[in-house]
Amino acid sequence: MYPAHPAWSRRRRGLLTAATALLLLVCYALADRTGAAAQGAVPPAPGPAPATAAAAGDPPPDSFWGDTGAIPPAQNVLTVQILNRTNGQYPDDQVFWSFGGQTRSIAEQPYLDMPANSAGRMYFHLGSPDSQYSDFIEFTVGSDAFHGNTTRVDAFALKLAMRVHGHDGADKQVGEDYATFQEPREATWQAFADAMPPEFASLAEVQAPYRIPSPGSVPDFRPGGQHAAYMSDYARSVGMDASTQEIFGCSGPLAGDAPGCAALNRHVAELPRDQWNDPSRFYRQGPANYYAAFWHERAIGNLAYGFPYDDVAEQSSFVSVQNPQWMVVAVGW
Template sequence: MYFYLGTPNGQYADFIEFTVGPDVFNGNTTRVDAFALKLAMRLHAHDGYDVQVGDDYGTFQEDRAATFAKFQAEVPTEFKGLATVNAPYRIPAPGSAPDFRTGGKYANYFTAYAQSVGVNEPTSNITGCAGSLAGNPDMCAALNRHTAHLPQSQWQDPARYYQAAPANYYAKFWHDHGINHLAYGFPYDDVAGQSSFVSHGDPQWLLVAVGW
């Protein structure tokens, strides 16, 4: 479901993803491609189940320019340009930004780390979970979270995520400012239950908040 501010085909646009089965709702907010609008959603079911996911209240309360400035202030140098390349409309995910793609100045950001654990993929495939990583969600998540060098039993320990570079600090930012620190910052961010995905039977209503 797409949301537009200003005009129906304006550049201020974002979306949520969902499917509705015979008696179940499955859906999420997403930052896999980019941030464009502040989004949150609340699912309520007939059995009393009630859950909220998406950008947190503090993010909704601040001006759009403040969110862009906060992003630049909280991410390391390599990621700061994401807030300017498509400003003021979007903050693209690194896999969608020229700096992290072939020929870009940070195209090799993940290369050495990935090769140290036996993965030979360009940075854009790591942040986008593409190439050989498309079929290896655990490894892709571990590379983005900088846990791939640890024993595999520790890969999915949230206390160990993003503790050193290289890591997907774009994704980290949206986790830091997401409800219950859940966000879809890269395609396999649902590994270890870290994404903003919700699923429940007998849904009653869904409320979506859209912010500037």
């Protein structure tokens, strides 16, 4: 996964304790699946079952996105369709979206005619409208343009991917890759735990089974935490003065220094500046933001928002489409 750094090789596998792993399995089986518990087997999600395994970073095939030719034309700027891609874990009447004061299941309303000047977040919930299994995308819609992204800046909660199509044929996809959508949630969670160095071990545990928070959001990396110096010592070695939490959050003295904050998170700040934007050099040694690195590995085209300034060197999941026609958002488990 990532190059070795001190003490990592001794804990590459099994960072979750047996007790934690058991707790996760119990939580997955019991939490927030009212339909599955009450009704027995849940009908499979729409769309064909995957025929072959996909490689990391691969986009979904066209069949994953359904019949896009059937998406109704927008009366406003673009039509948004929400897809259930939970691999049969939740039926359509338990997959909810919320935007603009509306909350609907996709069984009730799978489409939204998005007007101009819409901005903010669209939230998605599994199980119930107020379920803790919840995540979001961000966007701004102009009179003739769409700008938006998936994000892991705060946390991972649900697998999300979005595809935006323009009237001129422009077509862009971002979010979790096809291989990640294919595997069970438990497998994704364990893969994250296995990939993390010891300092990041608590991320897979502290908000399980609902979220994997970003490192700047947990006590371990805050001032006074056991890993408070994890990034700050490296920053000082390259002439930058910021706390570990500020580095992960690109805040404080780094709020106005996008290149510097990105270089620290990717561990390239010690290199000449003309090498800071070379993705082949990112995350090759620690300390680094290995949380962000993991979601890049699991993203379509390896593009993800793992920290606030991840758009430096065009590595984020931001898309911009002029004269948009439709957008499809896939919600996974």
